[in-house]
Amino acid sequence: MDTLLLRHRERVTLKAIAVSSDSSSYKVAIIGSGPAGLSAAARAAELGVAHIVIESAPDISNTVNFWYQKGKHVMDEPANMPLRSSAKFSEGTREEVLKAWREDIDHLKINLRFNAALKAINGEAGAFEVTLANGDVIKAESVVLAIGTMGNIRKLGIPGEDHPAVAYKLDDASLLKGKKIIVVGAGDSAIEDAIALSKHNKVTVINRREGFDRAKSRNAAAILTAIENKEIACIYGGVPESVSPSPGEGALADMIIESAKGSVTVPADLIIIRAGAMPQRQLLDSLGVGFPNEAETAFPIIGEGYQSSRAGVYIVGSLAGCPLIKEAMNQGYEAIEFIEGRAIDPADQGLLEAVLKPLPEYQGVKEALVQLKKNVPMIADVTALVLREYVRESELRFLKAGDVFYKPGNYTTGISAILKGSIGLSLHGDPNERSYCYTVGDLLGIVSLSAGLPVDIWAIAMEDSVLLETPSRASQKLFNSVDAIKKEIDHLFTRRIILRSFVSLLPQDNIQEDIDEMQFDAIAADVEVLSLKAGQLVYKEGSDTDAFYIIRKGAVSLSREFEGKSQVQHLISAGEWFGNDEIFLGGNRLDTATTSTRSEIVKLDASKFMAMLARYPTIQHAAERKARNMLLKEQQKSTETNTSAVIGFLDDTGVVEGTNVLVIDESLCVRCDNCEKACAETHGGISRLKRKAGDTFATIHVPVACRHCYDPSCMKDCPPDAISRQPDGDISINGNTCIGCGNCVANCPFGVVQLVAAPVQEPTSLLSWLLFGKGRAPGQESEHLHDGKASKKAVKCDLCVNQASGPACVHACPTGAALRTSPDQLVKIFEASHLKH
């Protein structure tokens, strides 16, 4: 509590070097005082360029200042990138970093204005009029937008909101006990705060609406239960009117709330306002800054010298798609250089050189980039900024003729562009096999990247070849930066996934069938892509059969009606197709298809596909035979309700999203926790699995442990791109580059990622423990001993890729209860054991 108040006061009493006169005009107006904006301002100040920084918060650098935990260890990733800025920055605590910036501001005399939010930019380059939220207008020749991606915290705008008891986030719920607390809001963060606080405090939630339907279902259910049990009070339809100092002894402030039942006064020691943040997109659209597409995750189009599509408006920092402090600061510096007309090599020149130098006819970074664009036509249109990041993150790969690039079962971890030579694809890795050939400019790895699927084909160098390999996030960013590329990639992906399905129909002994990927081009161009939420209907049992489907992302369950009850028959996961059996056999839909999770599904016209299949009589036959066998098998087991229930369970609990799931057979598990001990012992003393927690169905228990998802949510928003899929398929976090921001912890739907400070591992000596009971017992979790400065890192299951004997949990289970497997394999194991009994 006190810390919260203190922090708040610290913000209001901060001495800003505010400039009140607005009539003056500036060379540059810098919007936002985060690392990017500050660095731009520092360079401008150093060069004596007339500048002003406009910051909507009451203090500098809102993201670092407000969103970071107190004492957070700030990392200076990427380690090999030099810092180029007139402001200081090095690895250290949040407080040290902010202190250094404050000193820079004083000493360079940076012109800052707080509590001033950008509203509009009128006029043209050279004569902009920047309008603030309070109506003030500032004149500037250029504008540098450095407003980040965190959005602006929504305030209520009610009288008394500046009372010290009002806060907009909760630092540490466990510090507060016996207080009266009001939480305003009904979203996830409001609910999480309210529940965490309710254990030791009297909490009242003010909800403008009548329910909690905006929150995740798990959160909504939790708060409704808490309200029902009177652990939390809730005022529905409540609108806060004002905050005033409380006259009584019992509380610090009173909040007046209007609701259908009239006006009530609620006393409080702390008022937490969790009304969300206003996204930046709307503002940017109104500023006339162009985006490549409508996607929420898209970054603005940025050209040479950080200029946006609106001339004279420059964009730097995380808003420019560069999510780390050091890069943001470099960009701020460079933008000012460009504005001043001093074209310089970007700070990452050295990094690019290191990547490109081994190229056969290397002449320099610039030339190599030009050549690259020429060789790979797909990236011809990307901007310099995006291209540089793409190359910087990549690595050259040299293959000799006959080298295997990948083989079935491998996961490609990103995209590889062929710069020289050619790569042949073949089903059986047989050199005599006729195969499809990729040449210069083609991209490999698209299916694996987009759907999280292992490759199902051999890729072998036909001659000496050079490839540029790019990890997944840098590739995704490249695709998302230009709409045309995204469309092209989607098309390529569809074409390949159709090819893949087609190839899966081939009889095992047939290696001579000549299938040309290009034959699928027309069909792929003609598909419909359905983007569906969880639980949406694809088709209904008994309906007409006119199309079939391939899952690009997500999963689908097929269910069938039995005696009035719907029973799940199959789970279809990413990369597989469904709805095809009815087409091969004729007749109406046998099942109802429903999405299990958020899914993207490719819908293909049946007649067109059949027409193409007719060209390959052997394949057509094989397909029909397969479908008929399937149907026969299904008729035998259609009364097997257990299987249906277990599939339903896997569906409900999201197990279907995993490629490799830890499962414990509870009828064998003797609850010895040796699995957890083994995990702790092999991972620095901290177990990454929680045996007791998790979901259970019959005797199948799915503990809380990473499932290595097809489409990992944890990976979506990792600033240093530290999470990636490894060639074996495991999703792993790179402990060296992780900055401990906690995004993956929040994004993983299964709660398997933990942030831990690296423990000081006490060594164990089995002998001395056995004989004398001395020291840490093997497998016992380490005390989290550290000096308080150790940086926190995200950790989770890494499938023990470094252990020759495989996952330690499974290897250490005495009874054979623990296994790691894929969801469909699990269903098979379950079926096998139940058919026998």
Place this chain on the structure above:
Amino acid sequence: MNRSFIHQDQFLYLKIALGLCLVSILLYAVDDPVGPPSGNSWLGYTLGTIGALIIVWLVWFGVRKRQYTGTRFSLTRWLSAHVYLGAALLVIGTLHCGFQFDNNIHTIAYILMVMTILSGMIGVYYYLTIPGLISANIGNANAQQLNATIDQIDRKALEIARQIDSFVHEMMAYSIQTTLNERRPANKKVVMDMLNFGETIKEASKACYCSLTKEEPIRVEQPVILSKKRAPKDPQLVLSAIIIDLSFNRSPGEKLQQLLDLINEKAACIQKLHLDRVYNSRLKIWLMFHVPLSLATLIALVIHIVSVFYY
């Protein structure tokens, strides 16, 4: 799922153990030693050596169980081999001594070995039966969730009891305290945290507890058990007492019925929790016999061998 330590590698270790026993029996049958069969023949020495090696290896299992890195065979395999070869010792060891029992260290070693093996068999019996019982007992929940459910029931019940009258309220509060003590015997802090959720409960339970431990009954209509000099500590007993009081001493009503339902639900949860604890401890307790016995066997074995060679 047919992948347990019993089935490991298609019963490979069972087959090996059976083979070992068969060969020993055959040799024993055809062997014609000078004098009665005993450890003192070439066959006796052979079987003795094999048996001793197996015992040392069986004890090594305790070490292997705690090696989490750098091992080749999974612990499941180890246990499978442990169980079958351990049982085979029954045959090998008996044939080794040629059924010669006496009042000496040799026979003591034999008896300890047999006791270890028997305790191991009990362990296997538990390992194969109890996990299923645990699942059947608490279903898809775990002990923690059961505790959370009980917490919720307690809160609801207390609220309803308060609405009935102050005495029922006090009794409910007392019952909550006894269940807390039962549920988390070691964790005082958790109990206090729990009591903190409302000053009322703490106060009520304190008052109630005091009055219950006093000599004179505070109410005329106090139920049989609660009026005893010392209040019961068993949560089930307390709950029954409340049920008796509610059912006999009060006029029926909607609130009363609600409270009775909650109490029944709670009693069922507590029963489950109790069973869960019994099962879980059963899975561990047998090892407290098996391990010391195995160490005793090892020591006796060493003495047995030394004395054989010494004399």
